[in-house]
Amino acid sequence: MNSNAVIAIHGGAGTILRTSMSASAEADYHAALNAVLSAGQRVLADGGSALDAVSEAVRLLEDCALFNAGHGAVYTAAGTHELDAAIMDGRTLDAGAICCVKRVRNPILAARRVLERSDHVLFTGEGAEAFAIAQGLEFVDNSYFDTDARYRQWQLAREQQRPMLDHDAATLASTASNNDDPMPHEPIDPNRKFGTVGAVALDRHGHLAAATSTGGVTNKQVGRVGDTPLIGAGCYADDATCAVSTTGSGEMFMRMVAAYDVAAQMAYRQVSLEEAAHDVVMNRLPKIDGRGGLVAVDAQGNVTLSFNTEGMYRGFARLGEAPVTAIYR
Ligand code: ASP
Numbered sequence: 238m239n240s241n242a243v244i245a246i247h248g249g250a251g252t253i254l255r256t257s258m259s260a261s262a263e264a265d266y267h268a269a270l271n272a273v274l275s276a277g278q279r280v281l282a283d284g285g286s287a288l289d290a291v292s293e294a295v296r297l298l299e300d301c302a303l304f305n306a307g308h309g310a311v312y313t314a315a316g317t318h319e320l321d322a323a324i325m326d327g328r329t330l331d332a333g334a335i336c337c338v339k340r341v342r343n344p345i346l347a348a349r350r351v352l353e354r355s356d357h358v359l360f361t362g363e364g365a366e367a368f369a370i371a372q373g374l375e376f377v378d379n380s381y382f383d384t385d386a387r388y389r390q391w392q393l394a395r396e397q398q399r400p401m402l403d404h405d406a407a408t409l410a411s412t413a414s415n416n417d418d419p420m421p422h423e424p425i426d427p428n429r430k431f432g433t434v435g436a437v438a439l440d441r442h443g444h445l446a447a448a449t450s451t452g453g454v455t456n457k458q459v460g461r462v463g464d465t466p467l468i469g470a471g472c473y474a475d476d477a478t479c480a481v482s483t484t485g486s487g488e489m490f491m492r493m494v495a496a497y498d499v500a501a502q503m504a505y506r507q508v509s510l511e512e513a514a515h516d517v518v519m520n521r522l523p524k525i526d527g528r529g530g531l532v533a534v535d536a537q538g539n540v541t542l543s544f545n546t547e548g549m550y551r552g553f554a555r556l557g558e559a560p561v562t563a564i565y566r
Pocket of ligand 1: 249305403432433451452453454462463464465483484485486487488529
C-alpha cells in the first residue's frame with residue numbers, strides 16, 4: 238500500500254484584489270476547498286481509487302456555486318450555459334470527456350461514464366446528452382446552473398462586447414457594484430480569474446488520475462470549447478509520470494498542450510514534477526500570454542500547485558493530515 242496517497246484540487250486562478258475581498262467570502266472559499274479535500278481524502282483512506290477520488294472531488298466542486306463549473310457556471314453570449322469536463326485514469330490511460338452539454342447536472346459524471354462505458358473519448362452537445370441520458374445520469378433544466386453573480390458578470394461582459402474569463406468578468410462586476418452588494422466580493426479579483434475546477438490524486442495502490450470541469454468563459458460564443466475537455470490540454474494522467482488538471486485562458490492551454498507537456502517533460506527531459514510544471518506555467522504559457530495555473534501530482538506523491546496569476550483557489554490533503562488550502566501567492 239502506498240503511504241503517500243494524496244489529493245490536490247483547484248477552483249480557478251486569477252488576479253487578487255485584496256481590497257475588494259471580504260473576510261467572509263475568503264472564509265467561504267477555504268471552507269468549500271476544505272470540505273472537498275476531506276471528501277477526497279476519505280475516498281483514498283478507504284482504499285478507493287484515484288479515479289474515484291477525483292470524480293467525487295470534482296462532483297462536489299460542480300455542485301458548489303462558488304466555482305465556474307456545474308451550478309454557478311458562467312453564461313454564454315446567448316445567456317445559456319454550456320459545460321465541458323474530462324477525466325483520465327493514469328493506470329490505463331483510459332479517458333472520457335464531454336463538451337457543450339446544457340442539461341447534465343454533473344458533467345464530470347458523464348465524462349466518467351464515457352471513460353468506463355464507451356469506446357470513445359469525447360462526445361459533444363446533443364450526442365453527449367443522449368449518451369448521458371442512456372446512462373441514467375441526472376438531468377436538469379439549463380436554468381439550474383444560473384446564479385446572480387454570474388448573471389451580473391455576463392451583463393457587464395456584454396456591455397464590453399467580448400468574451401471574458403470568469404474571474405475577469407467578476408472583477409468588473411465587483412468594481413461596478415457598490416459595497417452593499419456581497420456577491421462579487423471574491424478573494425481573487427474575479428475579473429481576472431479563471432474559475433474552472435479540477436482534481437488530481439495518487440491512491441494507496443500507487444495509481445494516478447485527473448479530472449477537470451468548467452462552464453468556460455463568460456459571454457463565450459455558443460459552441461466554443463476550451464482546454465478543459467481536451468485530453469492533454471486541460472487534463473492528463475499517466476502513472477509513469479504525473480496527473481495534471483489546469484485552469485486559465487483555455488485557448489493558450491490548448492495551443493501549448495499544457496497538461497501533457499508537464500508529463501512529457503518528465504518523461505523526455507527526466508525533470509521533476511516541480512520543474513516540469515514550473516517550465517510550462519512560468520516559461521512556456523506566458524510566451525503566448527497564457528494565464529492561469531495547474532495542480533499536479535506524481536507517482537511518488539509529490540504535489541505542485543503552480544500558477545502565473547496572483548492567486549489560485551487550491552489545496553491538497555495527505556492521508557492522516559489536515560487539508561491545506563490557499564488562495565494567494
Ligand atoms: N480553461 C477554461 C476555459 O478556457 C476557463 C477557466 O479555466 O476558467 O474554458
